[in-house]
Amino acid sequence: MLGVLADAGFSDTRARRAVVSALCESRTGVTPGLLLQQARVRHAGLGQVTVYRTLEILERLGLVRKLHQEDGCSAYAPASSGHGHPVICRKCRSTVEYDGCAIDSVLRDVSARTGYRVESHWLELFGVCPACRRNE
Amino acid sequence: MLGVLADAGFSDTRARRAVVSALCESRTGVTPGLLLQQARVRHAGLGQVTVYRTLEILERLGLVRKLHQEDGCSAYAPASSGHGHPVICRKCRSTVEYDGCAIDSVLRDVSARTGYRVESHWLELFGVCPACRRNE
DNA sequence: TTACTTGCAAAAACTTTGCAGGCGC
DNA sequence: GCGCCTGCAAAGTTTTTGCAAGTAA
Helix, strand or coil, X not given: CHHHHHHCCCCCCHHHHHHHHHXXXXXXXXXXXXXXXXXXXXXXXXXXXXXXXHHHHHHHXXXXXXXXXXXXXXXXXXXXXXXXXXXXXXXXXXXXXXXXXXXXXXXXXXXXXXXXXXXXXXEEEEEECHHHHHCC | CHHHHHHCCCCCCHHHHHHXXXXXXXXXXXXXXXXHHHHCCCCCCCCHHHHHHHHXXXXXXXXXXXXXXXXXXXXXXXXXXXXXXXXXXXXXXXXEEECCCCCHHHHHHHHHHHCCEEEEEEEEEEEECHHHHHCC
16 A cells, blocks of 8 residues: 555655554554544654545555444555455444446336436445354 | 424424425525525524524435435435435536436346445435536 | 654544423423 | 523544654665
């Protein structure tokens, strides 16, 4: 992810490395506040503002995606590919991406029923991850 | 919508009528701030806090749904039925609901590929409404 | 060196809470 | 009349902005 940043013309700084590492190590979505805490383990002097600014860059480059959850819409998770949808465990919050978007038939149905020409969509899935299922 | 409020044990007050009317008349999603402006046409003394509190009730009763858009996640739109998905015009912002959720096959695919047991989902669609298509 | 980055502090925006008075029933 | 409801004011939270100092290239 740092490589992509460099390719896009952004400097390789200690602050950004700390944010990116913390983000990638987290198996769940992280809010800017939590990300600050976790990234400070690597770079004690890190400021909240830099976290916001780094997230903004990463989002613009498509490297992270915002998660929208019951308790807020400010969490971010790494985005594996151009088009994907987060699948979130409601027990442990672990988050993975679903890429094989087999949703075309749904889009056609929406178009047919509403008259809207559908150009994009946003899908998020909630459930229970394999590990949590084993502990049920 | 006011009837449902009464049935659920809430008083029929002037403030709530103003909020509900303004919400129903709007063909797009409305934020709490905008809703205050529009509802004050009917009830000049209305306060922002009451708008928040009314929206909270309506959401709990399933009468309104939150919209998540590029520019924020605090807009609300009337919810037609138990399970539906908003379809939003990116030009005029007009918003309708798509109810015929033909998405089961997608959910099965997600389950198969990620191992997560999918229990619920959240889908939002963006495109161009019939009226805006005619003006293109 | 030069331009991009950073972190602090302050401001702004948004949402929630406490409370005395008002209103529906 | 009782208890729910309201609006103001204040507090809390989150995010953005301005700016001087620091750092990558």
